[in-house]
Amino acid sequence: MRYKFLPSFVKRRGRITKYQEKNLTSLEEFRIRNYDELYTSSSLFSKTILEIGFGNGENLIFLAEQSPDTLFIGSEVYLAGIGYLIGEIQERNINNIRIHKGDIRLLIEDIKEPVFDNVLIICPDPWPKARHHKRRLIQSDFLELIHPTIKLNGELFISTDWENYAESIEDVIAISDGYKELQNSKYENSDLTKFQQRAKEEGRDIYTFNLKKLTK
C-alpha cells in the first residue's frame, strides 16, 4: 500500500536500549490511536495540548508536571524516544501524558472538531537539501490540515534552528489563511529539548513562530 503522506521524519537506525524496549511494552496504557480515544481522554481534563515530534519528551514532561490539569498528547514515530518518555512518565508518576505513535497527520485527519488548546512543534526535521524540502512538515497543506483541530484563539507554536527552514516557514505563514502571527509565546521559555540544546551549544539561533488560530 502506498503511504498517504510523504514521510516528514528520518528513519533513524538508533539502537533501542533494553530499558526503552521494556518501557515500550507498557505503551498501550498511554496510547491514543484515534479520534474517539483522544476525545474520551481530553474530556477528563480542562485543556488539551499536542506536541508533534517530541523526540525524548523533555518539553512534554516539563509542561505536564507544571500543569497537572492539562492533558498533553505527544506524537512521535521514533521508538527509542517513545520508550524513553514512557520510562519518565512511570518514574515521575505523571498522569496527564498520552502518546500517539506514528505520523500525526493520520490522527489529525480523523479529528472531527477543535480539540487542541495549543499545538507545539519544536525543531521539526529540517530536511536541508533542496530536493528534500517537499518532506518538510511545515507546509501550507499542513497548516490547512491542522487548522480545524485547534480551538478558536488557540496557539500553534513552531520553532526551528535552521535558518533556511525558518525562511520557508515565514513564506508559508504569509500565504496561509486563518492564523494571526503573535510576537511572543509562553512556550519560548519552555525547557530546552535535545535539538534546541545542541543548537545553543553550537551557537546557532532558534527561530520561533507563534500563530493564533482565527476563523477562516
Ligand SMILES: C[S@@+](CC[C@H](N)C(=O)[O-])C[C@H]1O[C@@H](n2cnc3c(N)ncnc32)[C@H](O)[C@@H]1O
Ligand atoms: C529533529 S527531531 C526534534 C525532536 C525534539 N522536538 C527536539 O527538539 O529535541 C524531529 C522529530 O519529529 C518527529 N516527527 C517528524 N515528522 C513527524 C510526524 N509527521 N508525526 C510525528 N512525529 C514526527 C521525528 O521522528 C523526530 O523525532
